[in-house]
Amino acid sequence: MSSQAAPAGRGAASHRPRGSFLDRERTVAPPGYSRWLIPPAALAVHLSIGQVYAFSVFKTPLQDHFGTQGTPIAVIFSIAIVMLGLAAAFGGTWVERNGPRKTMVASALFFCGGLFIASAGVAMNQLWVVYLGYGVVGGIGLGLGYISPVSTLIKWFPDRPGLATGLAIMGFGGGALIASPLTNRLLGTYADAPEDAIAPTMITLASAYLVLMLLGAWVVRVPAKDWRPAGWTPPQQQAGGMRATADTTARNAIRTPQFWLLWVVLFTNVTAGIGILEQAAPMVQEFFSQIDAAAAAGFVGVLSLCNMAGRFVWSSTSDIIGRKRIYVVYLGVGLVAYLGVVLLGTSSVAVFVILTGIILSFYGGGFATIPAYLKDMFGGLQVGAIHGRLLTAWSAAGIAGPLIINGLVDARRASGASGASLYQLPLLVMVGVLAVGFVANALVKPVDPKFQEPVAGGSASSTPAGQDRREGVGNR
Amino acid sequence: MSESQGAAKAAAVVLWVLVGGGLGYGVWQTVARASQLFG
Numbered sequence: 001m002s003s004q005a006a007p008a009g010r011g012a013a014s015h016r017p018r019g020s021f022l023d024r025e026r027t028v029a030p031p032g033y034s035r036w037l038i039p040p041a042a043l044a045v046h047l048s049i050g051q052v053y054a055f056s057v058f059k060t061p062l063q064d065h066f067g068t069q070g071t072p073i074a075v076i077f078s079i080a081i082v083m084l085g086l087a088a089a090f091g092g093t094w095v096e097r098n099g100p101r102k103t104m105v106a107s108a109l110f111f112c113g114g115l116f117i118a119s120a121g122v123a124m125n126q127l128w129v130v131y132l133g134y135g136v137v138g139g140i141g142l143g144l145g146y147i148s149p150v151s152t153l154i155k156w157f158p159d160r161p162g163l164a165t166g167l168a169i170m171g172f173g174g175g176a177l178i179a180s181p182l183t184n185r186l187l188g189t190y191a192d193a194p195e196d197a198i199a200p201t202m203i204t205l206a207s208a209y210l211v212l213m214l215l216g217a218w219v220v221r222v223p224a225k226d227w228r229p230a231g232w233t234p235p236q237q238q239a240g241g242m243r244a245t246a247d248t249t250a251r252n253a254i255r256t257p258q259f260w261l262l263w264v265v266l267f268t269n270v271t272a273g274i275g276i277l278e279q280a281a282p283m284v285q286e287f288f289s290q291i292d293a294a295a296a297a298g299f300v301g302v303l304s305l306c307n308m309a310g311r312f313v314w315s316s317t318s319d320i321i322g323r324k325r326i327y328v329v330y331l332g333v334g335l336v337a338y339l340g341v342v343l344l345g346t347s348s349v350a351v352f353v354i355l356t357g358i359i360l361s362f363y364g365g366g367f368a369t370i371p372a373y374l375k376d377m378f379g380g381l382q383v384g385a386i387h388g389r390l391l392t393a394w395s396a397a398g399i400a401g402p403l404i405i406n407g408l409v410d411a412r413r414a415s416g417a418s419g420a421s422l423y424q425l426p427l428l429v430m431v432g433v434l435a436v437g438f439v440a441n442a443l444v445k446p447v448d449p450k451f452q453e454p455v456a457g458g459s460a461s462s463t464p465a466g467q468d469r470r471e472g473v474g475n476r
Numbered sequence: 477m478s479e480s481q482g483a484a485k486a487a488a489v490v491l492w493v494l495v496g497g498g499l500g501y502g503v504w505q506t507v508a509r510a511s512q513l514f515g
Contacts, residue, residue, distance in 0.1 A: 033481075037484075037488035040488055040491035040495050041491060043495040044495055047495055047498055171495070174498075174499050174502055177499070177502030177505065178498045178502035180502075181501075181502070181505040181506075212491075212494065215491055216491060218484065219487050219488045291513075295513045296513075298512035298514075299510070299513050302510045302513060305503065349513070
């Protein structure tokens with residue numbers, strides 16, 4: 001079965017590995033398989049599930065269809081994001097054990113199944129069915145899909161893990177860029193009124209995503225056990241270096257201070273980014289009275305591009321300057337950029353757009369770089385499972401960020417403030433949030449060897465790490 | 477190279493085209509929208 005060790009890379013040509021087509025053993029790449037055939041499989045999944053960031057396109061049609069206010073419709077998105085975090089956290093070990101193909105298929109069935117169920121809910125005029133479909137079922141697909149290709153890509157690109165994860169996670173940001181205009185076009189095609197076109201639009205999207213995600217699952221391969229890029233040798237660890245020389249299991253990782261420091265780093269970076277994203281359109285209009293709704297939508301588009309580009313550019317840069325240093329940039333320069341918005345934001349539209357664009361590029365970069373940071377700290381053994389557990393920081397930030405910004409803006413408005421002054425206090429609070437993340441990142445040190453797995457031919461650790469290994473992943 | 481491996485490689489190339497084309501479409505649409513900010 002999938003949890004048993006496979007004769008990876010050896011004898012693959014002489015006999016076919018046993019097991020289901022979906023099992024990890026059946027996905028081991030033959031000698032000479034190009035690693036550049038793997039990123040499109042990861043992108044296929046992330047571009048599809050990135051649709052969730054374009055959910056707002058459905059918001060007004062859903063409100064009109066169900067005859068309700070914004071909050072009951074916003075709950076659909078919130079459920080999906082919470083389920084994403086929970087599925088990633090609790091499904092991470094299952095993902096590592098079963099490999100990327102089975103996980104991608106599961107993700108496709110959950111995510112697209114959720115869209116199909118939601119379309120039925122719309123057709124039956126039952127909002128709770130939409131909660132169940134898009135929120136709960138679809139959210140599980142989001143979580144599994146988000147982490148499914150990460151550890152596979154890291155194993156294929158041990159020399160450039162930041163580039164690899166940046167490529168995939170860029171897809172999650174890019175998914176909204178595709179889904180948003182596509183959804184608008186479909187809503188305008190299937191009926192005269194968008195609220196009457198929701199169900200067929202969801203069915204069309206689900207069908208297209210299902211094909212794309214299953215194609216990705218078919219294409220994905222894991223490298224043979226001892227595979228390395230041609231001409232590459234693992235770098236020697238230097239004294240005091242950040243890269244782990246041994247692996248840490250997911251169970252042990254969450255017992256380390258490093259995991260929780262990185263949790264704080266991700267939480268603060270995401271909270272600060274969401275602070276801008278959540279309020280982007282109204283904020284730019286409050287700062288500049290001449291900005292109309294169409295121009296504000298253009299501003300949201302600029303931020304989306306910066307978010308997507310930052311995922312690839314900054315994560316790739318981290319391969320060169322190091323993970324800890326790139327987070328110094330995200331959090332330190334981000335902090336200065338936030339201060340710049342407060343002090344200089346009203347000076348011109350261009351300055352405001354540049355500063356907020358930088359902040360959003362760091363927001364995306366933080367998401368894309370964290371798997372490589374985890375790989376540096378805990379090794380590649382269970383990096384997908386550890387990443388899944390860390391994504392609970394995203395769920396928490398998804399609640400905290402909007403609550404902080406909206407609460408403070410509402411309070412300022414109630415006290416009579418208006419225009420750019422509405423946002424001064426919330427933005428200064430975000431400066432403080434980033435400062436906390438900056439300190440947390442500065443405190444990250446190499447993992448204590450007692451949490452690590454025994455290295456072959458080396459000394460064994462003094463903790464029950466071997467026991468965790470047997471309970472976790474035995475097949476790599 | 478087995479027939480199924482060859483098909484998988486061909487599918488990977490098709491996927492590169494699909495995801496590249498999709499991203500290009502998304503970026504083009506977004507740039508068009510973003511241009512309204514400075515229009």
